[in-house]
Amino acid sequence: MIKINDNYLKLPGSYLFSTIAKKVAAYCDANPDKADNIIRLGIGDVTLPLAPAVIERLHSAVDEMADKKTFKGYAPDLGYEFLRNVIVENDYKARGCDISADEIFISDGAKSDSGNIGDIFAQDNKIAVCDPVYPVYVDTNAMAGRTGEYNTDTEKWSNVIYMPCTRENDFSPEIPSDTPDIIYLCFPNNPTGTTISKDKLQEWVDYALKVGAVIIYDAAYEAYISTPDVPHSIYECNGAKGCAIEIRSFSKNAGFTGTRLGFTVIPKELKCGDVTLHSLWARRHGTKFNGAPYIIQAAGAAVYTEEGKKQTKEQIAYYMNNAKIIREGLETAGYEIYGGVDAPYIWLKTPEKMTSWDFFDYLLNELNIVGTPGSGFGPSGEGYFRLTAFGSLENTKKAMERINKA
Numbered sequence: 001m002i003k004i005n006d007n008y009l010k011l012p013g014s015y016l017f018s019t020i021a022k023k024v025a026a027y028c029d030a031n032p033d034k035a036d037n038i039i040r041l042g043i044g045d046v047t048l049p050l051a052p053a054v055i056e057r058l059h060s061a062v063d064e065m066a067d068k069k070t071f072k073g074y075a076p077d078l079g080y081e082f083l084r085n086v087i088v089e090n091d092y093k094a095r096g097c098d099i100s101a102d103e104i105f106i107s108d109g110a111k112s113d114s115g116n117i118g119d120i121f122a123q124d125n126k127i128a129v130c131d132p133v134y135p136v137y138v139d140t141n142a143m144a145g146r147t148g149e150y151n152t153d154t155e156k157w158s159n160v161i162y163m164p165c166t167r168e169n170d171f172s173p174e175i176p177s178d179t180p181d182i183i184y185l186c187f188p189n190n191p192t193g194t195t196i197s198k199d200k201l202q203e204w205v206d207y208a209l210k211v212g213a214v215i216i217y218d219a220a221y222e223a224y225i226s227t228p229d230v231p232h233s234i235y236e237c238n239g240a241k242g243c244a245i246e247i248r249s250f251s252k253n254a255g256f257t258g259t260r261l262g263f264t265v266i267p268k269e270l271k272c273g274d275v276t277l278h279s280l281w282a283r284r285h286g287t288k289f290n291g292a293p294y295i296i297q298a299a300g301a302a303v304y305t306e307e308g309k310k311q312t313k314e315q316i317a318y319y320m321n322n323a324k325i326i327r328e329g330l331e332t333a334g335y336e337i338y339g340g341v342d343a344p345y346i347w348l349k350t351p352e353k354m355t356s357w358d359f360f361d362y363l364l365n366e367l368n369i370v371g372t373p374g375s376g377f378g379p380s381g382e383g384y385f386r387l388t389a390f391g392s393l394e395n396t397k398k399a400m401e402r403i404n405k406a
Contacts (some may be wrong), residue, residue: 007145012152016376017043017133024370034368035194038190039395039402041326041387042370044344046255048318050299051311054254055234057302061295072294077286079106079263083297087263091248099265103278105302108292108337109262110249115140115231116288117216117245120280121182128161128180130173132191132377132384137184137251155379164380165192171338173195173348175203179211180249184295185234186218188225191377191386193323193339196228201237208243214270214277215244220262223253223316225314225342227264241267245277252344254303254312261292297376319344322396323389330387344389347374354370358383 013019020042028035048396050058084101092099109115114136120379121147129137138160141147148159156162161180163173171194173185185204187196208215217234224230234244246265250256268278273365291297302308323340336349350359356373363369374384389396 008142011139011142012150020372024364027364037368038370039368039391039399040401042368042372042392044388044390045257046252046390047392048255048315050060050255051308051315053300053302053305053307053311054173056300057296061298064090075291075294075297077282078102078104080294080297083301086148090304092233092235095232095236097233099235103265103267105264105266105281106291107121107296108260108264109251109331110218110247111136113247113262113264114218115134118144118279119284125181126159126161127182127184128176129184130164130165130186131162131379132165132188132374132381133184134190135377166380172200180213183208183215185215187277188221190342191345191372191374193343193345195227195342197229198236201231201234205237205240209239213243217244217246217302219246219266220249221252221343224320224344226367230342241269243270246377250303253265255315259296259299261296281295319389322391322393324391325396326387327398329403333404340389346387348385348387350383350385356382356385367406369399370404
């Protein structure tokens, strides 16, 4: 008789965004006349089409696949060298980071890598996460049996170190009193939209090197950074190659949510004893994943052309203008807000005596706006709410008009 992975049975409820989708679907079924009037500022999906330079390269790559001379089959294990080389030149060397092309592993997105990276670590490692945080980090570790037992009263796992990120500490995690083995950091942060200074990030690198921990650094939103002292990569910090893995995405910087492309950087000097984590991930990558298709990787390289850079920067500016509109609209309405300056997310304090899900229901039922309850990102997210700037300009303005008229 087959046996299942019991760790899945420990997971509380369903995935956050699945729950939101079900609630919105139920509302639409009950109110079909209002379904077309809903403004969705919940999930972090982009709304602008792919940049013209990317589309042009997609078309030419498809044509290549139709010609025997240029047809491509399986992609190389690490990904095509042409893509890894332009990533090195533009994302790392341009910022003074000593990363080589063979330390980059191309994948189908940051979400996949965030969950899969745990495969190379032992089950008894203890993780530390920001609280609130992107749910994938904790959920995938729970699936692997690394988080202990879930307490429904505290909404915490017994073997997870939670690092509260609240207004009291400027939404920046503090070094924990318990020593973790794996530390998850995400900056610009999802969901709070806040950032960390280079000096502060250097403190985390120094700490990880001291205690022998590994930092898994999610830099999916680095393209939205405009503040000078905010690092775009953890490898801008001294010693980071000896303690950090960095995960990147093309979804938010270039709109690849529907085409799926990302990469993970594992420096060859990052070790556990005598074993390099680079070699372990290379083995895992080669065995369990064939990488993103040639067509998608070719499109990814187009992001780094002069036209691609210009066009994707315009898209980022579009979303950040939306963020500005949301910030100003919420401020006018009297809300306490954070984020939305170096990230496409705005984090707001819910009204007094209103939980995160209460506020979700209020926005949906009264204003036809969909957002994301802060409690879905962790215990410290209760009493907060996330809105995304990835909507259209028209809907963003409409949403703020509705909130200010309420």
